[in-house]
Amino acid sequence: GENVEQHPSTLSVQEGDSAVIKCTYSDSASNYFPWYKQELGKGPQLIIDIRSNVGEKKDQRIAVTLNKTAKHFSLHITETQPEDSAVYFCAASLSGGSYIPTFGRGTSLIVHP
Amino acid sequence: NAGVTQTPKFQVLKTGQSMTLQCAQDMNHEYMSWYRQDPGMGLRLIHYSVGAGITDQGEVPNGYNVSRSTTEDFPLRLLSAAPSQTSVYFCASSYDTANYGYTFGSGTRLTVV
Numbered sequence: 001g002e003n004v005e006q007h008p009s010t011l012s013v014q015e016g017d018s019a020v021i022k023c024t025y026s027d028s029a030s031n032y033f034p035w036y037k038q039e040l041g042k043g044p045q046l047i048i049d050i051r052s053n054v055g056e057k058k059d060q061r062i063a064v065t066l067n068k069t070a071k072h073f074s075l076h077i078t079e080t081q082p083e084d085s086a087v088y089f090c091a092a093s094l095s096g097g098s099y100i101p102t103f104g105r106g107t108s109l110i111v112h113p
Numbered sequence: 114n115a116g117v118t119q120t121p122k123f124q125v126l127k128t129g130q131s132m133t134l135q136c137a138q139d140m141n142h143e144y145m146s147w148y149r150q151d152p153g154m155g156l157r158l159i160h161y162s163v164g165a166g167i168t169d170q171g172e173v174p175n176g177y178n179v180s181r182s183t184t185e186d187f188p189l190r191l192l193s194a195a196p197s198q199t200s201v202y203f204c205a206s207s208y209d210t211a212n213y214g215y216t217f218g219s220g221t222r223l224t225v226v
Binding site: 031034042043044045046051089093094099100101103104106 | 214218
């Protein structure tokens with residue numbers, strides 16, 4: 001089955017810096033890659049996703065890049081703010097049948113004011 | 114539009130007791146899943162369903178039962194609670210997990226003493 005590795009497990013940055021979280025996947029057939037943000041005491045929330053026919057997608061200060069050859073995808077957050085502090089999860093899915101996504105272990109992002 | 118509603122938000126059980134965690138969604142999503150979240154372990158899949166009347170086991174199904182009699186509801190039953198089942202439980206739903214992300218509930222924090 002699919003295996004998703006997420007790094008780093010903890011990331012500490014100063015407000016205004018950029019943050020990058022990287023995930024690698026094992027199944028080359030995976031073609032849908034969502035990212036979730038989980039604030040303290042809440043459920044994860046989908047913040048951005050990318051499909052395999054796209055190399056990059058942006059939404060204001062966040063962007064996701066996908067390298068299908070290397071089987072990795074990354075979340076980029078620019079101009080970080082204290083409210084970006086949260087746990088971020090990546091996931092990978094493949095189409096067809098009743099496939100359930102595989103999640104990474106999560107990255108705790110801490111943005112220091 | 115309520116999204117995914119989980120009840121209760123908090124619960125304390127004694128070892129050996131049984132209970133049902135409720136999950137309901139009003140988005141007409143076919144896919145529903147239950148995850149548990151423990152420190153450092155990310156999200157682990159307990160059971161999932163790809164439509165009414167269809168359920169399957171995830172990564173950590175032992176000690177839990179599910180049923181899906183309607184599209185809207187996906188209750189999780191703890192048969193005989195054990196301290197190892199102390200965790201935060203999240204229900205999630207999706208139109209199609211191969212192409213769309215999950216909508217998560219706000220979670221149930223369960224303590225088994």
